[in-house]
Amino acid sequence: MKVFEITGPNVSRVRNVNLKEPGNNEVLIKVRACGICGTDIHMFKGDVKLAEYPIVPGHEFSGEVISVGNNVKDFSEGDRVAVDPNIACGGCYYCKMGMPNFCENWRAIGIHLQGACAEYVLVPQSNVYKIPENLSFEEAAFTEPVSCCVHGQDLLNLKGGESIAIFGLGPIGLIHAQLAKGKGASNIIGVDVVEYRIKFAESKEYFDHVINPRERNVLEEISRITKGKGVDVVIEASGSTDAFETGTKILGLNGKILVFGVAPEDKLATLKPFEIYRKQLSIIGSFINPFTTERALRMLSSGVVQVRDIISHEIELEEIESYYKKIEKKEDNVMKVMVKP
Ligand SMILES: [Zn+2]
Numbered sequence: 001m002k003v004f005e006i007t008g009p010n011v012s013r014v015r016n017v018n019l020k021e022p023g024n025n026e027v028l029i030k031v032r033a034c035g036i037c038g039t040d041i042h043m044f045k046g047d048v049k050l051a052e053y054p055i056v057p058g059h060e061f062s063g064e065v066i067s068v069g070n071n072v073k074d075f076s077e078g079d080r081v082a083v084d085p086n087i088a089c090g091g092c093y094y095c096k097m098g099m100p101n102f103c104e105n106w107r108a109i110g111i112h113l114q115g116a117c118a119e120y121v122l123v124p125q126s127n128v129y130k131i132p133e134n135l136s137f138e139e140a141a142f143t144e145p146v147s148c149c150v151h152g153q154d155l156l157n158l159k160g161g162e163s164i165a166i167f168g169l170g171p172i173g174l175i176h177a178q179l180a181k182g183k184g185a186s187n188i189i190g191v192d193v194v195e196y197r198i199k200f201a202e203s204k205e206y207f208d209h210v211i212n213p214r215e216r217n218v219l220e221e222i223s224r225i226t227k228g229k230g231v232d233v234v235i236e237a238s239g240s241t242d243a244f245e246t247g248t249k250i251l252g253l254n255g256k257i258l259v260f261g262v263a264p265e266d267k268l269a270t271l272k273p274f275e276i277y278r279k280q281l282s283i284i285g286s287f288i289n290p291f292t293t294e295r296a297l298r299m300l301s302s303g304v305v306q307v308r309d310i311i312s313h314e315i316e317l318e319e320i321e322s323y324y325k326k327i328e329k330k331e332d333n334v335m336k337v338m339v340k341p
Pocket residue numbers: 037038039059060144145
C-alpha cells in the first residue's frame with residue numbers, strides 16, 4: 001500500500017509498504033478521507049517535538065472496514081467508520097482519575113503510530129466508531145476536530161445567551177461558532193486577519209459580526225457591539241499570543257477565555273492579574289477529546305455542526321507536501337484540505 005511519510009524536518013516521500021494483518025483487537029480500515037491538521041504541518045516542519053521520524057501523519061479520518069482481528073465482534077467488513085486517534089492505556093494515574101487525555105502512555109494514530117495519510121490504517125477496536133448513515137466519509141473525517149471542540153465547550157459550560165468572540169476563523173473557529181450557536185449563544189463575533197476567511201465567516205448565519213483587526217480596532221468594536229460590557233466568552237482558536245492578550249481585554253465581568261489554539265511553545269503573553277481578580281475572569285485550557293467522539297458524531301449527524309462547506313480541497317497523497325505549504329501561507333483560499341488516498 002501507498003503511504004505518505006515525513007522522514008525528517010521539511011522532507012517527505014510517498015512510498016509503498018507492506019500491508020499488515022489486523023492484530024486480535026484491531027480493525028483494518030481503508031482510508032476514504034483524511035483531513036490535514038495544523039499538527040501535521042508542525043511535525044513536517046519539525047518545530048514541535050511530538051514523535052520520532054519517520055511519521056505517517058493523518059489523525060482526522062474516516063474509512064471502510066476491510067478486515068478485523070479475532071476478538072473484534074462489533075465491526076465487520078464494509079462498515080463505515082470514524083476514528084478517535086488518541087489511545088490511552090487505561091491503567092496509569094490519569095486514566096484511572098478519569099482524564100485519559102493526560103494518559104502517561106498516550107499514543108496517537110498519525111503522531112506516534114502510522115496515520116491515515118495512507119491507503120490503509122490499523123486501529124484498535126475501542127477507537128473505532130460507526131458513522132451515522134446521513135454522514136459522508138468527508139464529513140465524518142471531521143469527527144476528531146469536532147470532538148476536541150466539544151471538549152473545549154464542555155469546559156466553558158455555556159448556559160445560553162452568552163456573547164462570544166472567536167479568534168481564528170479557520171475550520172476550528174467555524175466549528176466552535178456552530179457549537180456555541182447550538183448552545184444558544186446570542187451574539188457570536190468572529191475575528192481574523194485573513195481576507196478570504198473573513199468573507200467566508202461573513203457568509204455564515206452563525207456569525208453576527210466579523211472583525212478584521214487590521215482594519216478596525218477590536219477593543220472599540222467589541223465595546224460598541226456589547227454596549228461597553230465586553231463579551232462573556234472568548235474562544236482563542238488562532239494560536240496567536242496577541243489574540244490571547246486582546247481576548248483577555250475584551251472580556252466582561254465574570255468572563256471566560258478558552259485557550260484552544262496552539263501558541264508557539266515558548267512565546268509569552270502579558271496579563272494584568274489585578275484585572276483577572278477584579279473582573280473575576282477564568283482562563284481555561286483544553287487538550288484533545290476525552291469521551292467526546294460519539295457526541296461529536298451525533299452533532300455532525302444532527303446538523304448542529306455542518307462541515308461540508310468547510311472542505312476547500314480534495315487531494316491525493318502525492319500533493320500533501322505542497323498543500324502543507326499552502327495551508328501555512330493561507331494560499332489558494334485553503335480551509336480544510338481533505339486527503340483522499
Ligand atoms: Zn488535528
